[in-house]
Amino acid sequence: MIPHQSQPKLIAGNANLPLAQAISRRVSMSRGMSVGLVDARVERFNDQEIFVEVYENVRGEDMFIIQPTSNPANDNLMELLIMADALRRSSAQRITAVIPYFGYARQDRRAKARTPISAKLVANMIAASGIERVLTMDLHATQIQGFFDIPVDNLYASPIFSLDIQHKFGKKLDKVTVISPDVGGVGRARELAKRIGCALAIVDKRREKAGEVAEMTVIGDVQGQTCIIVDDICDTAGTLCKAADVLLQAGAKEVHSYITHGVLSGPAVERITNSSMKSLVITDSIEATEPVKKARNIRIVPTAPMFAQAILNIWNGTSVSSLFDHESLAAIYEGTY
Template identity: 55%
Template sequence: MGLELGKIKIKRFADGEIYVQLQESVRGCDVYLVQPTCPPANENLMELLIMIDACRRASAKNITAVIPYFGYARADRKTQGRESIAAKLVANLITEAGANRVLACDLHSGQSMGYFDIPVDHVYGQPVILDYLASKTICSDDLVVVSPDVGGVARARAFAKKLSDAPLAIVDKRRHGHNVAEVMNLIGDVKGKVAVMVDDMIDTAGTIAKGAALLHQEGAREVYACSTHAVFRYF
């Protein structure tokens, strides 16, 4: 956009509290706060909320929270008793802090948009991934799009349509706990094909790694893993 980043002072107190002070006037301005809630998720989320509050109290005209990776989106429904729907809670916090609009990229589930009581612009990383695959000049007859789990079938099917309606395969996995995945079976044919696994995020990479191993066992010639959000951390 040809603009310089706005000046802002952010520091931590000794007890870990976050302090935010804008270093220039935003009165009557359209403010865009770019802050993904990637690891450390809680720190980044709290920082975003305080920044929104600071802008609101400084009389900004409109505040748009640009959140490339929207954390807590996986907690979007109750699958067991006594669980929190944290995605709705975080949406409420951002709204109550004073944001007028949210822009997010490849939300984990579409219903997360409905958790906000303010407008949400949902953009997709798909065109970037498609351009990358096009640069590899893979024959369309050799491609098969793979969903790493049953929950991602709709996403993978939409992606396959953009790749000349490529065939679809599904990895059936059984999860024994959070961040623990075990691949059990493959639905579809990948023998001699270039398998493109599509997911919205890679966290521990357990699903992707085990899925890739299964695809090679089933005869895939090559395996590509495509993901918008690489939220894993190196240790």
């Protein structure tokens, strides 16, 4: 059992400073005292080598590194590993990596011969760096938790999305259908549909090669319904925009999307802006670019309240799974909706 220090210690890399600062503010509110980010510099030499220097004493402290491994994935991953090494060599008592978006998660199996399982390699690197626990959200494949030989707490965005959906569509939930954009995501969509008491349908897709969708079929009745597509990652948005078109052709009244991680690379923002979707809701697990912030039909919901409470629960040695409960989360998000 780790003895409780006066407060948890938070430190952040450069991947998503706004989220780290929001988590810090939330932890401070809950603790009734200032819990700022540990003063440190994370920078690059001229040859792009990453250098970390921690300016505060962290000996015997319970440290939380807030660092999604989003684009540029390799740089942000190396920042995380080097920060962990710096803290371990500075005698931190425990190091927890808070990784809101876990990069390389889509490489979780060998789909073809002579290909890597990069998610397992990244898990090995994280454990070898001295990190003793991982806190993340909506892993692309839940079995990735088993790639780690250290504890992994995987939070879910569906409770946050259910609060938002009930706020936006509360008076007409009987006309809402939750959509899984593929067969593999049915579990995620079913969980959200169950939370808000709505019907479930599936868009079955046949993919010829990565990034290209050949054919889509709607399984289920969406006639006259407000359809809400639910998924964990939106990258180039090609599949998402085509799914919206297919649903409207099948008789849907309108289409909205709730996606946990807005990777939104390449032409994604332009595609979404010009698409038939009424809105795309993403979390702030990945720092939004200026085009994303300015897009008329993209909205961002905060994850800081959930991550701050999860950090406090880990620090206190209490249950993290309590955050999956609607009532617990509603209390944390009180005033937001």
